[in-house]
Amino acid sequence: MNTKILLVEDDADFGMILKQYLELEDFEVTWFQNPEDVVPVLNSDFPYHIGILDIMMPVMDGFSLAKLILKQKTSFPLLFLTAKNQKIDRLTGLKIGADDYLAKPCDPEELILRIRNILKRTAAITHETQMKVGDYMLDAEKLLLIHPNGNTRLTIREKDLLIYLLKHNKQLIKRDDILNDLWETNDYFTGRSLDVFISKLRKYLIYDSALKIASVRGIGFEVDFGVPK
Structure with missing residues (x-):
């Protein structure tokens, strides 16, 4: 087709x-x-x-x-x-x-x-279609971030980035690695787009204060999504 x-x-x-x-x-x-x-x-x-x-x-x-x-x-x-x-x-x-x-x-x-x-x-749908993210549940196939206070519909790019962060939980992730792995390019505009998506994910995850996506100046992001429940 x-x-x-x-x-x-x-x-x-x-x-x-x-x-x-x-x-x-x-x-x-x-x-x-x-x-x-x-x-x-x-x-x-x-x-x-x-x-x-x-x-x-x-x-x-x-x-x-x-x-x-x-x-x-x-x-x-x-x-x-x-x-x-x-x-x-x-x-x-x-x-x-x-x-x-x-x-x-x-x-x-x-x-x-x-x-x-x-x-x-x-x-590309991840093999594990449902994943815990603190108090949230990510349904990767339906592009849903599920929480008792309400569900959020994700874009494909937001879903991919969230899964990437989950796979690198409790790690310091370089910006260049994210851009090259997910965007397959690294320039000013893709860098700014990454900042936009990180900001949106932080807003989506606001109902669980234990979830952290911290910016590390000059390097990238430090992710702490706790211990999977």
Whole structure:
């Protein structure tokens, strides 16, 4: 079965080039120039495996569309395209729940590589699907962090990072190791995205004061999730 891609790009020339290149790589692409046309599709079967959204679009920007998509399809993988290549765009997308971003004009081969990496992470479910995290229970398959005070739906990236931290419990973890192991790259923007995700995990784990993800200046993070119960 071919991977089905939702492509939302208002630029006719660029959208057509992307669509044709992706189809040459055996992806099945549905291209929307108007992001508002995607909204009715959200209430249908929504057969797509990944979405590629331009950020700067008239009427509705990519961030607004992403919020609507993730409200209906919580764990849907998203890759943002930005022509501006500005930090605010990237961090906003990551906070919304994006899996990756790429500046336009983008190298088609790099785009393909990032798509395949996202899909590989999406398909990879840990052998142990339920794990204790202090007073919480992580259901990796359902992307749920479960607690008596309420459940939190995680993105795939948040789930992967939490499992990574669990595997390195009571250890000092280097930032470079996390970035290379999970992001497969290490630059300024991936470093900032890691900080965003660490901050979000700390908020999610607030109901158990014994759980610690401490920043160690110049090195990385020291994790203490206690002794598994």
